[in-house]
Each structure stands twice: as C-alpha cells, then as structure tokens.
Amino acid sequence: MSTVETMRMFLGDAQVEGVPGSDRGLAYGDGLFETMRVHAGRVSWWDMHWARLAQGAGRLRLRLPDRGLVEQQIEALDATPGMDANNVLKLLVTRGCGGRGYLPPSDNMPLWILSRHPAPPSPRASGLHLRWCTTRLAHQPVLAGIKHCNRLEQVLARGEWSDAGIDEGLVLDMEGNVVSATSANLFVLRDGGWHTPPVDRCGVAGVCRAWLLSASGARETRLGVEEVESADAVLLCNAVRGILPVARLGNRAWLPHPQVRALRQRLATANPAFIVPEDNV
Amino acid sequence: MSTVETMRMFLGDAQVEGVPGSDRGLAYGDGLFETMRVHAGRVSWWDMHWARLAQGAGRLRLRLPDRGLVEQQIEALDATPGMDANNVLKLLVTRGCGGRGYLPPSDNMPLWILSRHPAPPSPRASGLHLRWCTTRLAHQPVLAGIKHCNRLEQVLARGEWSDAGIDEGLVLDMEGNVVSATSANLFVLRDGGWHTPPVDRCGVAGVCRAWLLSASGARETRLGVEEVESADAVLLCNAVRGILPVARLGNRAWLPHPQVRALRQRLATANPAFIVPEDNV
Numbered sequence: 001m002s003t004v005e006t007m008r009m010f011l012g013d014a015q016v017e018g019v020p021g022s023d024r025g026l027a028y029g030d031g032l033f034e035t036m037r038v039h040a041g042r043v044s045w046w047d048m049h050w051a052r053l054a055q056g057a058g059r060l061r062l063r064l065p066d067r068g069l070v071e072q073q074i075e076a077l078d079a080t081p082g083m084d085a086n087n088v089l090k091l092l093v094t095r096g097c098g099g100r101g102y103l104p105p106s107d108n109m110p111l112w113i114l115s116r117h118p119a120p121p122s123p124r125a126s127g128l129h130l131r132w133c134t135t136r137l138a139h140q141p142v143l144a145g146i147k148h149c150n151r152l153e154q155v156l157a158r159g160e161w162s163d164a165g166i167d168e169g170l171v172l173d174m175e176g177n178v179v180s181a182t183s184a185n186l187f188v189l190r191d192g193g194w195h196t197p198p199v200d201r202c203g204v205a206g207v208c209r210a211w212l213l214s215a216s217g218a219r220e221t222r223l224g225v226e227e228v229e230s231a232d233a234v235l236l237c238n239a240v241r242g243i244l245p246v247a248r249l250g251n252r253a254w255l256p257h258p259q260v261r262a263l264r265q266r267l268a269t270a271n272p273a274f275i276v277p278e279d280n281v
Numbered sequence: 282m283s284t285v286e287t288m289r290m291f292l293g294d295a296q297v298e299g300v301p302g303s304d305r306g307l308a309y310g311d312g313l314f315e316t317m318r319v320h321a322g323r324v325s326w327w328d329m330h331w332a333r334l335a336q337g338a339g340r341l342r343l344r345l346p347d348r349g350l351v352e353q354q355i356e357a358l359d360a361t362p363g364m365d366a367n368n369v370l371k372l373l374v375t376r377g378c379g380g381r382g383y384l385p386p387s388d389n390m391p392l393w394i395l396s397r398h399p400a401p402p403s404p405r406a407s408g409l410h411l412r413w414c415t416t417r418l419a420h421q422p423v424l425a426g427i428k429h430c431n432r433l434e435q436v437l438a439r440g441e442w443s444d445a446g447i448d449e450g451l452v453l454d455m456e457g458n459v460v461s462a463t464s465a466n467l468f469v470l471r472d473g474g475w476h477t478p479p480v481d482r483c484g485v486a487g488v489c490r491a492w493l494l495s496a497s498g499a500r501e502t503r504l505g506v507e508e509v510e511s512a513d514a515v516l517l518c519n520a521v522r523g524i525l526p527v528a529r530l531g532n533r534a535w536l537p538h539p540q541v542r543a544l545r546q547r548l549a550t551a552n553p554a555f556i557v558p559e560d561n562v
Contacts (some may be wrong), residue, residue: 007302018299019307021288021394026300027373028432029310058432061440092308095436102432102439102463113302138419141456143433150431151309151383152341152424158383161343182383261392 004082006071007115010101011096012066016111023111025094025269033092033109034231037240039273041078041085045073045239048207053093056146061104062095065112077114086139086273088117088240090171094149115116122277124167127247127256128236130181132225133157133169137179137202145205158182168236170228170249172243173202178223185209188217188231189259215266233257235236242274243267285363288396289354291346292377295394302507304392306375310430312392314373318400318521320554322359322366322398327352327487328518331421334374337427342385343376346393358395367554369398375430401522403558405448408528408537409517411462411507413506414438414450418460418483426486439463447515451530454483459504465519466490468499469512470540475499489518496547514538522556523548 007014024030034049041048050067058183063094074089095115117169135157143150157171168181179197180186186207187196196213198220199205212218228234234246245260249254268275291296304310308342315330324330329349338345379386393411416438424431438452449462460478461467466487468477477494479501480486493499509515513534515527526541528534549556 009302011308019299019304021290021373023300023307024436026304026306026312026375026394027314027430029430030433030436031307033308051290060437092302094307098544102435104436104440106443113307115302135423136421138421140417140419140434142437148433149308149310150433152429152431154383155305155309155385155420155421156341159385162509163388170318192488 002124005077005080006117007113008077008214009111009113010073011111012065012109013069017168019113020043020110023094024096024099024150025092025111029151030060030062030104031060031092031094031149032060032062032145033090033149035238035240036089037242037273038078038087039084039271043074043089044271044273045207045211048210049091049239052147052207053091053119054206054277056085056092056148059142059146060095060148062093063108063156064093064108065110070114070210073114077116084119086119088119090117106119123241123244124247125212127245127254128167129248130234130236130246131161131166131169131250133160133171133182135160135171137171137173139174139201139275141201144202145199147204153212154182158226176224178201178225178228179203181236184236185212186228187212187216187237188223188228189233189257190227190231195223197221197223206237207239207241211267211270212237212263213259215270216263233260235260236265242271242276286361287357287398288394289358289380290392290394291354292392293346293390294350299501300392300394303376304375305377305380305385306373306392306430310432311320311341311385312373312375312430313341313343313345314371314428314430316519316521317370317372318554319359319366319368320368320552324370325491325552326488329491330372330520333428333488334372337387337429338374340423340477341376341426341429343374344389344391346375346391351393351395358378358397358550364397365400367400369400371396371398373430384543388400388536389506391438404522404525406530409448409507410446410529411527412442412447412450412516412531414441414452414463416441416452418452420455420482422482426480428485435463435530453506457505459506459509460484462517465517465522465525467509468493468497468516468518469504469509470514471512471536476504478502487507487518488520489523492548492551493524493544494520495538498525516541516544520551523552
C-alpha cells in the first residue's frame, strides 16, 4: 500500500521536513489557521479564507507566506497520486522562530503547513443534536473574530462530552451571551428574521457565517440561552460542512424548517461542495 | 567549533528528532511549559515547577510524561560536553497528536521538549524601567494561574515596545486591575505591607511569586494603576531572574528601598542562584 502525501511544511519559501522545537506556534500558539473544503479539486471560498488570514496577520503583526506560493503548493499537493478531489485542506501559519521570550521577532520567517484530511461524513439526516457547554469564552476584543491558534477554550469545551449521540456544543461568553458552537457559527430564526451573535468580543468570524449573513439578511444580535431555545429554527454553519440544521438542543426539539431548507438549497446552488443528498434535505 | 546539544524532544518515552506537523501544541497551543533557572547544575525550585505543571495538566486533563524520565533526561542534557552549569531550562509539554479537531484524544501521548538557554544578563543595577501596556488580559478562570501555551496576549503586550531602555511592561485586566508584567509577577509595598494581584481570573501563579508570598507575608490584593504608582516600592519577580527592583514606571521613579534589598538577600540565602552582585544590591 502506497502512502498518499497529505502534508507539506515550509519555512518562508523553502520546504522543510519537520517543525523546529523552538517554533513560536508550539511555544505560544503564536499563529493562525484556516480549515477549508475542497470539492472537485477546488478550494471553496479561497479568497475569503485568505482575506481572513490576512486580517489575522495584520492583527498579530505576523508576516504571511507569499500567497502565490501557497496556491502553487496547494495545487502540487492536489496533483500527488491518490489524492481525493473531495477533502479538507488545513493551512496553518505560525510566526516561526526567533524573538526573545514573548517578544516577537521584528521580521518573522513564517512556518506554514498544508495538510489534507478526509471530507467529513454527512450530518445526521434529521439534524444535529446539541448540548450546552459549561466552559465559557473570555472577552478579548484584540483576538476576537480571527482564527488564531490560542484554542484551549475550544479544546476544553469540546472535551466536555464524549457521547457520540451529541454532535456539537454551544458555548456562552462570560456574561451569558450565546457565542457559537465549539467549531461552527450559530444562526437562529426568530419572528421571521435570522440572527447570529456578533464576534467582536469572542468567537470566530466564520467564512460560511459571512456568506450566510449576506444570503439570509441576518442581523448580528446578542442572544441569551432562552432566545436560542425559543427560536423557530436553529442552524450551525462552517466552511467545511456548510449549513447544518439543528434538531435538538438538550430537551428542546425542532422539526425541519422550510427556511433552513431554502438556505441550504441556495448554498448548494452557489457552491456545489455543499450539495445536500436527497435524503438529507 | 563543536555544537553544544541544547534541545531534546520526546514522544512519550521515546526520543524523537522533530515535532510532527499535526501536534496539538502547534495547532491549538494545547500544552504547558515551565521556564527554570539552573545554577551549579541544579534546577532551582524543581518541585514547585513540577507541581505547577501537574496542576496545569489536571486542569487541561492532559497526561504528563513520567517525572523520573524527565529528571533523568535533564541530567543527561546537563552532562553533554560544553553545557554551562548556569543557564535556563525550558520544559514544554503538549498533548501530542490525535483527537478530532478540538476534541482531545482520550489518552494522549505527550510531546515534550527540554531546551537550554543562556542565563539572563544581570538586571539594570539601578532597577528596572517599566511602562504600561495597552493590551489587556481577558478573564478566564479555567485557564488563570497555570502556565499554558495560549500566550498571544503576552506576545501582543510584549510587542508594544522595542525601546531597549524599557525592561518590562505592566498589563491590566479588562476591568483595569493591574495583573503582572508580561513575563514576571508584581509586588508593591504600601503602608508597610506587601501586596500582589490575585491570579484567579488571569495571570500566572509564578513559582518565585509563591516563594515571595510566603517570605514577605504579602497579601493578594486587587490593585489599580494609581495604587501601583503611589506605592512605596515596587518589584517584579520570576523563577529565572528572582527579585527585580523597579526604578521607574513611566514618569514615576523610586529610589532603592531597604525592604526590597532585604527580600533579595533572603532569597539569595535561600537559593544561591539568586545571589546578587555587590554593585547590584
């Protein structure tokens, strides 16, 4: 059995074989990442992913690798024998080595890693089953919105359950506002309109969230637990899995909702990576 | 010129040559570290460092490597030709690879890295020069106190200045309470008594801080900017540099204080790693 090449690592422009033990990503989570859906060999929403990465790099004052080189290497990895044309692509960029302690180097040589992972299984046909997490997200405006590598809060929240019957968990901020799921954004339908929590104090400004904000005309609204549980419909979304209808949250259950179905169909039309199997609409 | 071996990496019990690109420390800052002073070949406060690491591992539910093996490898690294008997030892432990996304593996094989660094230069004889940082620390009780690898707040705060005339920066929490310096704890003398900020919502429970809390009879007190600036004496401390008198904070200046000198002498008596040069008392 031959091994498919699923990972390439680089320091600046040069391919490398391993990560130095002194990398700042390893030491401090001093980096950014994007997790992307690849369909028929094309990266979905690549421009939006790169834009968010660039925004994060600006916020952290971290130099990114050359975009053209990254694109070229994504293609090269695609072209390796045995690579599935439908999968998940992760791009991790760290500040690399250097500096003294927390002090970042004035001009960093980024470490970056491209890796391929299997496409996720289709979601539960009847909709996701969710729970509430007890881990809360801290308010940190300078890190909110971007997809940085300080993710212990998400690791702790996701570590709260191992029951395979639960698909995702919703997390609150320190004031009790609902923020998102551990790895997806949240939208709720109330009084005929869609709402999603703002991500100005914590949470991630998801790429699928941005698409859906525009497509649904949703408003950014701070939501409490009660406002989610009493919603007419609830969905999660992320750039890998698209729109995921929610069927249960604790004891609350929702039937499939025509507005969720309509949004999934619009997304599938806009982006064939997210065509939903007939029995799963 | 021969190269002194300054780093060893391990996965569980086995020495390895590099860090896998899929390590969770790299992806999420999913790990812990200790930075320790080595004097005359002995690690200062080793028991306290290991205790804090164990506390952090309990909080993150992360398996540590075997303590005996770590101690054996520290000795082995010490015995390599050319190793200075006075230096800094860093131990980094990550959760290693595995799990799915944020979900941690149920039983992790830790990655751990021992590295040696030069001893820090003696501090400015007249005392440190400090500034106030604008980056604030978020309140996150589940991560407060432990020395985890989600350190972007510290990287951003330390990145605020490059002026070599400034030695350290003090950081506030989101409510305006003073927490610490970017890489040291803070003690202030007021009305004849020592005070240090609590680390229950953010900040690190430093090993030298613990020694000093006991030695000075200090109390844990929430302190505002004004209460630090109007203090009779201010000092920073950490496990690598011991007690560091502060001479300036912005426009505020302090003369050397006999109580700071007395504490430094007590520390030097208790721990010869922290003997202060005559011209630096």
